[in-house]
Amino acid sequence: MxxxxxxxxxxxxxxxxxxxxxxxxxxxxxxxxxxxxxxxxDPALLERTWAEVKEVVGKPSAxxxxxxxxxYIAVSVANNCSYxxxxxxxxxxxxxMSEEQYGELLAIIGLAxxxxxxxxxxxxxxxxxxxxxxxxxAAG
Amino acid sequence: MxxxxxxxxxxxxxxxxxxxxxxxxxxxxxxxxxxxxxxxxDPALLERTWAEVKEVVGKPSAxxxxxxxxxYIAVSVANNCSYxxxxxxxxxxxxxMSEEQYGELLAIIGLAxxxxxxxxxxxxxxxxxxxxxxxxxAAG
Amino acid sequence: MxxxxxxxxxxxxxxxxxxxxxxxxxxxxxxxxxxxxxxxxDPALLERTWAEVKEVVGKPSAxxxxxxxxxYIAVSVANNCSYxxxxxxxxxxxxxMSEEQYGELLAIIGLAxxxxxxxxxxxxxxxxxxxxxxxxxAAG
Amino acid sequence: MxxxxxxxxxxxxxxxxxxxxxxxxxxxxxxxxxxxxxxxxDPALLERTWAEVKEVVGKPSAxxxxxxxxxYIAVSVANNCSYxxxxxxxxxxxxxMSEEQYGELLAIIGLAxxxxxxxxxxxxxxxxxxxxxxxxxAAG
Amino acid sequence: MxxxxxxxxxxxxxxxxxxxxxxxxxxxxxxxxxxxxxxxxDPALLERTWAEVKEVVGKPSAxxxxxxxxxYIAVSVANNCSYxxxxxxxxxxxxxMSEEQYGELLAIIGLAxxxxxxxxxxxxxxxxxxxxxxxxxAAG
Amino acid sequence: MxxxxxxxxxxxxxxxxxxxxxxxxxxxxxxxxxxxxxxxxDPALLERTWAEVKEVVGKPSAxxxxxxxxxYIAVSVANNCSYxxxxxxxxxxxxxMSEEQYGELLAIIGLAxxxxxxxxxxxxxxxxxxxxxxxxxAAG
Numbered sequence: 001m002x003x004x005x006x007x008x009x010x011x012x013x014x015x016x017x018x019x020x021x022x023x024x025x026x027x028x029x030x031x032x033x034x035x036x037x038x039x040x041x042d043p044a045l046l047e048r049t050w051a052e053v054k055e056v057v058g059k060p061s062a063x064x065x066x067x068x069x070x071x072y073i074a075v076s077v078a079n080n081c082s083y084x085x086x087x088x089x090x091x092x093x094x095x096x097m098s099e100e101q102y103g104e105l106l107a108i109i110g111l112a113x114x115x116x117x118x119x120x121x122x123x124x125x126x127x128x129x130x131x132x133x134x135x136x137x138a139a140g
Numbered sequence: 141m142x143x144x145x146x147x148x149x150x151x152x153x154x155x156x157x158x159x160x161x162x163x164x165x166x167x168x169x170x171x172x173x174x175x176x177x178x179x180x181x182d183p184a185l186l187e188r189t190w191a192e193v194k195e196v197v198g199k200p201s202a203x204x205x206x207x208x209x210x211x212y213i214a215v216s217v218a219n220n221c222s223y224x225x226x227x228x229x230x231x232x233x234x235x236x237m238s239e240e241q242y243g244e245l246l247a248i249i250g251l252a253x254x255x256x257x258x259x260x261x262x263x264x265x266x267x268x269x270x271x272x273x274x275x276x277x278a279a280g
Numbered sequence: 281m282x283x284x285x286x287x288x289x290x291x292x293x294x295x296x297x298x299x300x301x302x303x304x305x306x307x308x309x310x311x312x313x314x315x316x317x318x319x320x321x322d323p324a325l326l327e328r329t330w331a332e333v334k335e336v337v338g339k340p341s342a343x344x345x346x347x348x349x350x351x352y353i354a355v356s357v358a359n360n361c362s363y364x365x366x367x368x369x370x371x372x373x374x375x376x377m378s379e380e381q382y383g384e385l386l387a388i389i390g391l392a393x394x395x396x397x398x399x400x401x402x403x404x405x406x407x408x409x410x411x412x413x414x415x416x417x418a419a420g
Numbered sequence: 421m422x423x424x425x426x427x428x429x430x431x432x433x434x435x436x437x438x439x440x441x442x443x444x445x446x447x448x449x450x451x452x453x454x455x456x457x458x459x460x461x462d463p464a465l466l467e468r469t470w471a472e473v474k475e476v477v478g479k480p481s482a483x484x485x486x487x488x489x490x491x492y493i494a495v496s497v498a499n500n501c502s503y504x505x506x507x508x509x510x511x512x513x514x515x516x517m518s519e520e521q522y523g524e525l526l527a528i529i530g531l532a533x534x535x536x537x538x539x540x541x542x543x544x545x546x547x548x549x550x551x552x553x554x555x556x557x558a559a560g
Numbered sequence: 561m562x563x564x565x566x567x568x569x570x571x572x573x574x575x576x577x578x579x580x581x582x583x584x585x586x587x588x589x590x591x592x593x594x595x596x597x598x599x600x601x602d603p604a605l606l607e608r609t610w611a612e613v614k615e616v617v618g619k620p621s622a623x624x625x626x627x628x629x630x631x632y633i634a635v636s637v638a639n640n641c642s643y644x645x646x647x648x649x650x651x652x653x654x655x656x657m658s659e660e661q662y663g664e665l666l667a668i669i670g671l672a673x674x675x676x677x678x679x680x681x682x683x684x685x686x687x688x689x690x691x692x693x694x695x696x697x698a699a700g
Numbered sequence: 701m702x703x704x705x706x707x708x709x710x711x712x713x714x715x716x717x718x719x720x721x722x723x724x725x726x727x728x729x730x731x732x733x734x735x736x737x738x739x740x741x742d743p744a745l746l747e748r749t750w751a752e753v754k755e756v757v758g759k760p761s762a763x764x765x766x767x768x769x770x771x772y773i774a775v776s777v778a779n780n781c782s783y784x785x786x787x788x789x790x791x792x793x794x795x796x797m798s799e800e801q802y803g804e805l806l807a808i809i810g811l812a813x814x815x816x817x818x819x820x821x822x823x824x825x826x827x828x829x830x831x832x833x834x835x836x837x838a839a840g
Contacts, residue, residue, distance in 0.1 A: 001362075001691040002263045003369040004382075031269070035255070038262040042383025045390070048612065049255065055608070056247045062240040067207050068248055071214045075252035075397075077541040078218030080360045080780045083259040084252070085543060086270040089703040100202040102704075103742025106541055107196045108208055110534040110745070112215035112224070115175070115189065117533035117775075119223040121497040121526055122178040123142045123505060125833075129171070130226040131561040133405075141502075141831040143509040144522075182523025185530070188752060195748070215537075217401040220500045220640045225403060229563040242564075243602025246401055250605070253397035254390040257635075261357040261386055263365060265693075271701040273545075281551040281782075282683045283789040284802075311689070315675070318682040322803025325810070328472060329675065335468070336667045342660040347627050348668055354631045355672035355817075358638030360780045363679040364672070366690035380622040387616045388628055392635035392644070395595070395609065399643040402598045403562045409591070410646040411421040413825075422823045423649040424662075451829070455815070458824040462663025465670070469815065476807045482800040487767050488808055491774045495677075495812035498778030500640045503819040504812070506830040520762040527756045528768055532775035532784070535735070535749065539783040542738040543702045549731070550786040553685075637821040645823060666821055670814040677813035681777040681806055683785060 006037045015043040019050050026054065033087060066095045070105050077109050146177045155183040159190050166198065173227060206235045210245050217249050286317045295323040299330050306338065313367060346375045350385050357389050426457045435463040439470050446478065453507060486515045490525050497529050566597045575603040579610050586618065593647060626655045630665050637669050706737045715743040719750050726754065733787060766795045770805050777809050 011017040019040075020032050039046040057068055069092035076084035092102075128134060151157040159180075160172050179186040197208055209232035216224035232242075268274060291297040299320075300312050319326040337348055349372035356364035372382075408414060431437040439460075440452050459466040477488055489512035496504035512522075548554060571577040579600075580592050599606040617628055629652035636644035652662075688694060711717040719740075720732050739746040757768055769792035776784035792802075828834060 001366060001686050002265055002693045003366055003690075004262050005693045033267045033270075034264050035259060038264045039258065041262065041379065042386060044615070045258075045383055045387050048615070049258070049390075052251055052608065053255075055604070056244075056251045061244055062238060063210075063244045063248070067210070068244075070203075070207070070211055071245065071248050072252050073541070074211045074214040075218045075249055076256055077537055078215045079253065079256040079260075080540055081256035081259050082543060083264045083266055084256050085541060086266045086701060086703055089272075090270045098202060099741065103745055104196075104201055104203045104208075105211065106538060106742060107745050108203070108211050109215055109541055110538045110749070111192055111196045112212050113219065113537035114530040114534035115193075116216055116219040116221035116224050117497055118179065118185075118189070118526060118530045119175060119221050120219075120500055121493070121505060121529055122144050122181065123502060124174050124178045124223045125142055126223055126226045126561045127173045130173075130230045130563075132229075133562045133565040141506060141826045142833045143506055143830075145833045181519065182526060184755070185523055185527050188527075188755070189530075192748065195744070213401070217397055220400055222403060225401060226561060226563055239601065243605055246398060246602060247605050249401055250394040250398045250609075254394035257357055257393035258386060258390045260360055261353070261365060261389055263362060266701045270703075273702045273705040281546045281786060282553045282685055283550075283786055284682050285553040313687045313690075314684050315679060318684045319678065321682065321799065322806060324475070325678075325803055325807050328475070329678070329810075332468065332671055333675075335464070336664075336671045341664055342658060343630075343664045343668070347630070348664075350623075350627070351630055351634045351665065351668050352672050354634040355638045355669055356676055358635045359673065359676040359680075361676035361679050363684045363686055364676050366686045369692075370690045378622060384616075384621055384623045384628075385631065388623070388631050389635055391612055391616045392632050393639065395613075396636055396639040396641035396644050398599065398605075398609070399595060399641050400639075402564050402601070404594050404598045404643045405562055406421050406643055406646045407593045410423075410593075410650045412649075413422045413425040421646060422825055423646055424822050453827045453830075454824050455819060458822045459818065461659065461822065462666060465663055465667050465818075469670075469818070472811055473815075476804075476811045481804055482798060483770075483804045483808070487770070488804075490763075490767070490771055491805065491808050492812050494771045494774040495778045495809055496816055498775045499813065499816040499820075501816035501819050503824045503826055504816050506826045509832075510830045518762060524756075524761055524763045524768075525771065528763070528771050529775055531752055531756045532772050533779065535753075536776055536779040536781035536784050538739065538745075538749070539735060539781050540779075542704050542741070544734050544738045544783045545702055546783055546786045547733045550733075550790045552789075633821070637817055640820055642823060645821060666818060669821055670818045673817035674810040674814035677777055678806060678810045680780055681773070681785060681809055683782060 002038075004038055004041050006040055010037060010040050013040070013043060016040045016046060019043075019046050022054075023050065026058065035083065035087065066092060066097055066101075069095055070097065070101075073105065074109050074112075078113070142178075144178055144181050146180055150177060150180050153180070153183060156180045156186060159183075159186050162194075163190065166194065175223065175227065206232060206237055206241075209235055210237065210241075213245065214249055214252075218253070282318075284318055284321050286320055290317060290320050293320070293323060296320045296326060299323075299326050302334075303330065306334065315363065315367065346372060346377055346381075349375055350377065350381075353385065354389050354392075358393070422458075424458055424461050426460055430457060430460050433460070433463060436460045436466060439463075439466050442474075443470065446474065455503065455507065486512060486517055486521075489515055490517065490521075493525065494529050494532075498533070562598075564598055564601050566600055570597060570600050573600070573603060576600045576606060579603075579606050582614075583610065586614065595643065595647065626652060626657055626661075629655055630657065630661075633665065634669050634672075638673070702738075704738055704741050706740055710737060710740050713740070713743060716740045716746060719743075719746050722754075723750065726758065735783065735787065766792060766797055766801075769795055770797065770801075773805065774809050774812075778813070 011020055024030055039049055069088055072088040076088055163172055164170055179189055209228055212228040216228055304310055319329055349368055352368040356368055431440055444450055459469055489508055492508040496508055583592055584590055599609055629648055632648040636648055711720055724730055739749055769788055772788040776788055
């Protein structure tokens with residue numbers, strides 16, 4: 001079930017077609033996954049989101065592509081986004097995530113879920129040494 | 141404020157002392173951060189949690205130490221654990237996270253937060269190609 | 281799948297029948313959506329919840345009906361309640377939400393999801409000017 | 421910091437005074453904790469919330485009072501409500517929660533946090549035997 | 561406490577200065593709230609986020625400015641972002657939110673929080689009539 | 701759909717077989733629910749998780765078995781883990797949860813969800829009397 005049904009003729013809208021063409025060219029495949037077809041509900045939202053994905057996930061940068069996908073999975077699990085968990089787990093595998101790495105990723109996510117709850121339940125005070133602002137020079 | 145106040149004499153309990161000694165030996169420092177002092181509310185919980193942290197985060201493995209910390213930060217942000225965000229951001233920096241990497245980590249977490257909400261709002265159906273079970277051989 | 285299966289004869293319980301009759305009368309339809317049939321697991325819970333929905337969402341008030349539904353969608357997305365996202369998106373459309381408004385609602389929810397994560401990740405200190413308590417007169 | 425500052429003269433509003441009087445009489449104390457003073461922002465909301473708390477938490481019922489508080493703590497931790505964690509942990513202790521029970525409660529909350537994330541990450545299919553609807557008689 | 565400490569000299573970076581100048585010009589005030597100073601940790605992230613805020617929240621559109629702020633508050637509460645709750649509650653008041661509207665907003669957020677949990681606990685099946693895809697024409 | 705497909709021959713791995721044998725012996729049934737089959741993606745994770753479940757949920761302790769299951773349900777609902785809600789609701793029923801208790805559990809979870817959101821929205825300051833650290837003796 002879904003709350004929105006994209007038409008079968010999305011690409012008759014030139015703004016949508018331009019984004020889809022860029023997705024196909026960037027990824028080197030004709031496949032457009034559902035996320036983009038659903039975001040077409042609002043062409044401006046589609047354009048902005050794709051531009052941000054290209055910028056943040058798609059460009060060579062200081063974090064390698066597989067690590068980016070594993071971080072994306074981690075956030076998606078904690079936020080409980082079923083679609084995103086599926087799509088980014090597939091993407092991580094496509095970028096070389098081994099089953100051993102997947103098992104470790106799960107172990108970290110599970111452990112973090114546990115210690116997150118424990119620190120929250122106990123309302124553990126943050127240690128002073130963890131405060132990045134403690135050495136901040138006074139203004140002026 | 142906190143929901144629990146550890147005594148000043150936690151290490152008079154030999155089980156607690158043994159864990160704290162191992163934390164100090166493992167990390168090469170006398171500093172015991174608050175998380176462990178608060179978990180001492182239940183020595184068995186303290187022992188299990190430290191053992192799991194050593195196993196999952198502390199051992200050489202298929203995911204490098206800095207990546208593990210960045211994944212830990214990502215989960216902690218999505219779960220909104222203030223203590224954990226502080227402690228693991230500090231740990232990531234201690235393991236060499238550059239400001240450039242930190243900025244990119246934030247960008248990924250923010251983008252994932254956004255696309256998680258969008259996929260959930262639209263209840264986007266998962267594409268068949270993302271289903272790891274689709275090629276599963278039938279039993280027998 | 282579900283964790284509870286309502287009987288086919290719910291309205292043989294007069295408390296349940298009274299609530300369902302009021303739902304039908306209030307909404308001018310014979311349709312009782314699943315939420316109410318499932319809440320009948322506990323007639324007192326059903327009565328209280330329907331009374332609260334009538335009071336909070338159903339009465340003319342300082343926030344217009346469509347805005348109420350959009351706020352309800354926003355909370356339901358952030359809380360990841362699939363049922364609620366479906367039912368309140370349908371309700372918003374029934375109350376006149378245009379596709380343009382829907383697209384904008386999605387854009388706001390997505391942006392908030394992103395900036396929520398960023399402010400949490402950075403543990404941004406709240407500016408003094410945002411503290412509603414700062415001008416509070418001293419007691420006595 | 422806060423987003424609302426209750427006046428020092430809340431009880432000049434007879435609706436607010438009536439609720440506060442009932443809280444004091446029900447609990448046998450003059451102390452009104454901040455939650456109720458802040459909910460007075462909207463007297464109808466204050467009245468409904470107090471009535472619901474009396475009904476759900478305050479009345480003798482099939483779940484004993486301490487268990488109710490532990491369940492309340494569990495939800496509040498998972499929802500990350502700092503105020504609620506503090507107030508219900510204090511309430512559980514006032515109702516007799518031992519330190520041993522508190523430690524076990526934390527262990528369950530932590531373990532659930534972990535297995536919740538793991539099941540979500542793996543998108544584990546629900547076993548048929550857990551579906552309460554599987555034996556539901558057909559309508560008619 | 562915070563995980564990042566912006567320098568006192570942020571605007572010596574021309575990219576940061578350009579964004580801050582635009583914030584001041586757009587809002588007609590010299591005040592730059594902490595969110596933007598912290599996002600300056602990554603100038604590209606700052607630029608993208610401000611551009612998106614201007615586009616989504618700042619432009620005249622099909623949803624009025626006060627409603628946008630109330631939706632933003634709703635998401636921020638459900639996501640538990642303390643900074644965002646403070647800043648957007650202040651913004652909503654600046655845009656004319658009355659105390660009556662604030663009380664109603666709280667009532668809707670609270671009710672949604674309750675029914676979200678109930679629908680999730682009962683795993684209520686989505687009614688067919690809420691499925692936007694049910695009338696979707698077949699492809700081809 | 702799922703992000704992982706366990707093989708049909710999991711128990712050819714002796715570590716997995718040992719855990720499954722212990723699950724069967726401990727529970728007195730041949731049934732292995734999906735959670736354990738999926739966790740077998742990483743035998744070490746499977747071993748640790750089962751050991752923790754046995755320790756935390758399976759042993760006689762200061763919290764009775766049914767209460768443990770109700771707490772587990774409460775966390776799973778707030779964390780929105782569909783699998784866990786199903787499995788632990790079934791487990792609670794198997795341990796004797798009556799429909800009356802189930803209705804009350806739902807009422808508490810729903811009320812907590814509501815008051816959690818309200819306290820968060822209002823950013824209600826924690827009362828001093830709820831601070832467990834307020835009477836803590838000074839060190840030394």
